[in-house]
Amino acid sequence: MIIDINRVLGPIPADDVPSRDEAGLVAELDRLGIDLACTVHSHALFYDPVAGAPPPASGRLVHVPVLVPGPLGTGPSTARLVRLCPAEHRFALTGPHGLALAGDLADRGTTVLLGWESAGFGEIHRLATLLPRLRVVLVNTGYRALRELADLMDAHPRIGVDTATLNGHQSVEWLARRHGAHRVWFGTGAPVSDDAGPRFQLDHLDLPDDDVALIAGGNARTLLGLPGDSAPPRDAARTGGRT
Template sequence: MTPFDTRRLIGDLVVTLDADVLGGAYPDRDLPQEPAPHILARHDITAGAVASLRAALFDMASGNDETLASAAGGTALPAAESSAHGEPPAAGGAAVVPVGALDLRDPLGAVREMERLAALGVRAVRLFPDEQGVEAGFPSVRHVAGRAAALGLTVLTGGDVRRFWQPFTGLGLRVVFLDTHFYHLGDFLVAAADEPGFHTSTRLLNSPDALETVAGEIGADRLLFGSRTPYYEPLVPLLRLATGDLKPDEVALVAGGNARRLLLGEPS
């Protein structure tokens, strides 16, 4: 039997910015065996938008400061939080684009942290509603979304898109829905048709025509490659992008062009 050659199928695809990367550890999961930047680099992903689980789950300021320090040092957070073990961040691997993680359980503190990060040049924040037990109708979500819009920040958010689209409407906000499942793609497309700032990660769009459907309905400029490294396997979204029917210029947008526009302010 001929082995399944993923490298041959992926070919020369290079992702220049992965929009969904995590630094640090979940308290109830095993630590990843390899730091995220090393995993990304092995898969020809040259940069990752990293958000801190420490900031999301424990302390916003110290967690986000770790991410900022890792970006300044050209590395990403190690699998285990460096402050807990007294070890420096892992060297080498993909570059880090810092994303501020916010705690929606503390909306006033989240706004203060967002303002602090914006003053430091951070261009995007990430929301963790599922991990924090926050529902789309909670006042905190709309409050944080409104302030993010006023600050000109891009919001990356988890959560079921069928509910979490609602608090971001009518604000002129740039939002990337990180958990859009191909079963729910129709709902995303209906919502995004009226909201030009709505974008989606490709992580769970693994049906045979999901990426092509988005490109045909609202444009490939609404798709961002995401892998959720190191807690998910980047091979699946890489294979889907490399073997699909998007045009080369559309692949380039999805493989980093759109993320660099939203998260770094680069032209398309």
């Protein structure tokens, strides 16, 4: 089972993308042989997370709400996976309201997706130090952040990473061997970033099969509370029969 933990649904600025609607996104998942995608809506990501967007109707898409803390924020969520965007939505990740929201998420056992460029090393380190129970998956880190990323993952065992932009030679393998495959999630960041590259990389990871299975979908399946045989059907003719 292959689960993309980092996907955007809806139109994006300055580009016409197939994933502007659910049908287009599901077709892209079929094309790439991806069973399930955890999606934030572009309206919530780039425009107004308070107004939000309706959860997707397709069983292939898992809604990931974008949360904003404070009295002008979105309020709490019962989702198992949420996204925080402090830079995009102009709030302090480790300010009083930010820490109150993050503490509530830690108490609920909620996992947070956090963009590397949205927070930065210092704020992420401070958040993980103050709330060591909070699970954070850093997304869109890029290969240039590998040293800082390793520093954070060494210090904070509940910080993980997605593969969206970890395209340096053997970067994913190095992180999985150093920190464990249970801390690495398959993600593409599409359509803001490329999806075919991370998908190709997944098929060619130089790691044991069990580790690849965790990265591909096992970690996300556990996070989402999905049973092991829960992959929804997809068009085998379009995916070359891959399962």
